[in-house]
Amino acid sequence: MLQIVVLRGGALGDIVLTLPILQALREFYPGCLITLVAPYPNAILARHHTDQLLDLNSARLVGLFKPGTSLQDEVRELLRAELILSYLSDPDRMIEEKLTLSATAKFLQGPFRLDLERRPAVEQLARPLAVLGIPSIDPVPRLAAPSPTRPTNRLAIHPGSGSRNKNWPIGHWAALLGELMPMFDEVLLISGEADTEIAEAVRPLIPVTKLRPCVNRSLLDLVSELSQSRLFLGHDSGVTHLAAAAGVATVALFGPTDASIWAPNGDHVIVIRSPDRTMDGLSVETVLGKVRTSDLKLRT
Numbered sequence: 001m002l003q004i005v006v007l008r009g010g011a012l013g014d015i016v017l018t019l020p021i022l023q024a025l026r027e028f029y030p031g032c033l034i035t036l037v038a039p040y041p042n043a044i045l046a047r048h049h050t051d052q053l054l055d056l057n058s059a060r061l062v063g064l065f066k067p068g069t070s071l072q073d074e075v076r077e078l079l080r081a082e083l084i085l086s087y088l089s090d091p092d093r094m095i096e097e098k099l100t101l102s103a104t105a106k107f108l109q110g111p112f113r114l115d116l117e118r119r120p121a122v123e124q125l126a127r128p129l130a131v132l133g134i135p136s137i138d139p140v141p142r143l144a145a146p147s148p149t150r151p152t153n154r155l156a157i158h159p160g161s162g163s164r165n166k167n168w169p170i171g172h173w174a175a176l177l178g179e180l181m182p183m184f185d186e187v188l189l190i191s192g193e194a195d196t197e198i199a200e201a202v203r204p205l206i207p208v209t210k211l212r213p214c215v216n217r218s219l220l221d222l223v224s225e226l227s228q229s230r231l232f233l234g235h236d237s238g239v240t241h242l243a244a245a246a247g248v249a250t251v252a253l254f255g256p257t258d259a260s261i262w263a264p265n266g267d268h269v270i271v272i273r274s275p276d277r278t279m280d281g282l283s284v285e286t287v288l289g290k291v292r293t294s295d296l297k298l299r300t
Helices: 012-028 042-046 059-064 073-078 094-099 121-125 127-132 170-183 193-205 219-227 238-245 284-293
Strands: 003-007 033-038 052-055 083-086 106-109 154-158 186-191 211-215 231-235 250-254 269-273
Touching: 003 012, 012 033, 012 042, 012 121, 012 127, 012 238, 033 042, 042 052, 042 219, 042 238, 059 073, 059 094, 083 094, 094 106, 106 127, 121 127, 154 170, 154 238, 170 193, 170 284, 186 193, 186 219, 193 211, 211 219, 219 238, 231 238, 238 250, 250 284, 269 284
Parallel strands: 003 033, 003 083, 033 052, 083 106, 154 186, 154 231, 186 211, 231 250, 250 269
Antiparallel strands: none
16 A cells, blocks of 8 residues: 655645645545645644644654654654655755655655746646656645535635735725625634734624624634635635635735735636735725626525
8 A cells, every 4th residue: 555645834825735736646546545744733624635644843753854863763654655745845855865764765855935936836736746647636725614504694704814915904894894794694704813903903894793703713613614604805825725725705815925826726716916916006996896797606
């Protein structure tokens, strides 16, 4: 039985973008056993795409990154594989040497940085698979979202991101919500530790009778909440990738970052780019027009 190990660092969106790679390996090698080594808690998103998950930041993996240090026997066994695909920075090939435990093991080095080419991130991540004879993959990340317990006419929004420069101005959010909220019974306001300030600014814009706060929830809970939404709006963030992967009709707002690389994939996704690459320059009228004239199949 073929043993495969995939090593992937990065944040929430990076793990979501890796799901098509795991799915392609599973389909190309039926019956294989896949171990994903990635940071927790984000790694749990791949639980249905893998057989084993290991936390990349675990203390027992320190030997993998420390020169002159051997791997513990337990770790060597966990990472023993015929095929190893790594997206970790390894300029001195130290990780490759420590993981290539047999002469028959194949080690593939994937790209560590994805902002060096103007090609979709999934396409870049899939490049090493061509060596294995996998000519193409489905580029759309897919999460096994739970079926809603009841139909919910819900709008989900995440007004934050990992950077202030990627956030739409609060005044724009106010105008947009004023137009969209009459269409929905409920507004799911998503925020994490880094989004407290902007979430608190947006919160008063939503009537208490419609507000459903979603604060610092676990990833699995967040996927469940998103799966019950008809429409999601957000920035270039991991939550936006999560919503798209959960199959929710998604509107992604892009300003300074390159949408040709980082935009989520799928015919249920609309990517709206700022004409001047600033979030201030992306007008409410543009976003409303795209939403109203789109062919997004909003869940009923």
